[in-house]
């Protein structure tokens with residue numbers, strides 16, 4: 291590998307190939323037993339798609355300025371739970387949510403709640419990078435514009451946001467170019483930047499790295515570690531190492547099969563500090579999944 | 586990599602390995618030839634039409650100078666004294682296109698946005714087929730609709746909206762009634778082509794927009810419409826071309842007076858209506874009137890060609906920005 295140079299001196303390609311690779315090990319953080327200040331609290335959360343009972347009885351808390359990872363086998367309802375935290379499920383006509391979801395104590399599915407206001411505070415990053423077919427600049431400026439955010443200088447906001455997302459040096463000379471010209475990893479970081487441009491309270495991420503190579507993945511993980519200082523992050527991931535590396539707490543979901551009816555439904559098995567889940571899980575299913583024997 | 590199992594030995598029985606074509610695939614070659622023929626036929630027919638129009642058009646300009654055709658002199662090709670000022674019927678076409686597009690383009694785009702972004706499942710299930718039925722109604726029925734319903738209605742409300750001398754109600758054939766009805770007629774075309782373009786944009790874009798806290802209106806105007814822009818332009822051009830080329834409605838409802846005007850209250854003759862009205866069989870072959878038909882047809886052809894070329898350029902230009 292080349293010696294490290296300053297980002298700005300390198301071409302785009304070189305940055306991706308030889309950029310500083312963050313260490314996969316991170317400083318161990320003190321994680322209290324239960325979240326000190328829960329951002330979300332769910333109580334007996336149940337989610338249906340039409341007649342299909344996708345998720346049953348999820349009760350958990352998501353702590354402020356923590357990274358919570360949701361793991362579990364495919365189809366166990368991780369995305370479903372995640373999308374109900376910013377009311378994205380409202381876009382699916384058949385989806386129905388019952389039970390309680392509180393956001394800073396406010397019932398998210400209360401009668402007076404406007405899902406648009408909810409989503410303005412709770413940003414989302416999707417599995418597949420989905421930048422708008424607009425310039426890099428306009429992608430970042432989109433959120434502040436539609437939310438009517440008061441900004442002194444949009445240029446400054448775009449720069450700051452891109453810097454926070456560790457993307458500035460790579461794109462500063464092509465802000466007016468179409469975002470589709472970026473690499474997959476850059477596009478995903480742009481989507482993260484776009485999500486934080488409005489300064490949301492929470493960022494939800496649904497398998498944000500599943501389409502990326504290991505280096506791009508590590509960059510995003512590094513970014514998450516930095517963002518944790520100012521945001522609450524909830525991430526769905528299939529990558530055990532990733533959950534272990536970045537998260538403070540981990541929730542393990544699985545598909546539960548009703549013995550008598552044969553109905554399948556997703557549910558929470560175990561929720562604890564990440565270190566506990568990975569080193570000393572209390573449920574056999576968790577242990578099996580983590581060690582790769584099951585799921 | 587090491588985990589991959591080695592490929593199993595090919596079974597010892599069976600024919601030896603051969604990678605040569607197992608048959609001569611004549612059927613496929615035949616079908617390809619047939620498909621090529623179909624594509625070539627379309628090109629040949631187009632060339633044929635151009636040639637068929639070109640000959641008589643050249644002959645027309647031998648008899649009537651360019652400067653008389655492209656002029657504002659009266660339009661009276663089969664009268665004495667004759668007049669060939671095509672601007673009169675060009676204006677008729679322009680007026681019809683103006684009013685019909687003023688209705689069809691915004692309404693068609695609006696309908697597409699509604700169908701794609703706002704309509705409930707049920708509303709869409711009802712409205713889409715209705716639009717398709719509207720597309721299938723024969724134009725002559727629209728012509729009757731203009732004469733029997735829209736013209737009287739406009740005559741009645743005209744004086745309330747237009748003051749003074751200009752407020753005199755129109756006769757029963759005039760630009761606005763034909764334009765309005767033609768516009769209504771074109772709405773379904775614009776709407777369905779635009780909506781197809783909108784429904785083709787990736788779901789992820791819409792999710793991204795909603796995830797950032799966009800309202801439905803913002804999703805529609807800032808993400809869906811710009812992303813579907815080239816399809817929307819295509820729908821507009823299609824609508825415009827139909828307005829330029831439509832004959833029956835204007836023949837029935839716009840009047841038959843070649844009139845250098847865009848005023849909604851006036852009767853006009855469009856280029857298509859002139860051809861439709863004149864080419865009835867009693868035009869003598871080889872007369873100047875006969876050649877005039879072709880000259881006007883050639884002009885129509887050129888106009889639609891230019892419109893299409895502009896649209897292709899537009900789509901190209903915006904592709905650069907939006908893909």
Ligand SMILES: Nc1ncnc2c1ncn2[C@@H]1O[C@H](COP(=O)(O)OP(=O)(O)OP(=O)(O)O)[C@@H](O)[C@H]1O
Nearest residue numbers: 339342344363364365366367368369370371382556
């Ligand atoms: N829009 C939908 N309509 C109907 N059923 C759905 C819908 N979305 C998800 N489901 C069902 O709900 C269950 C949970 O799906 P979900 O996408 O939440 O799983 P997941 O844990 O995110 O899986 P993966 O790891 O594969 O992304 C699955 O059985 C799925 O088939």
Ligand SMILES: [Mg+2]
Nearest residue numbers: 368369370496
């Ligand atoms: Mg999922």
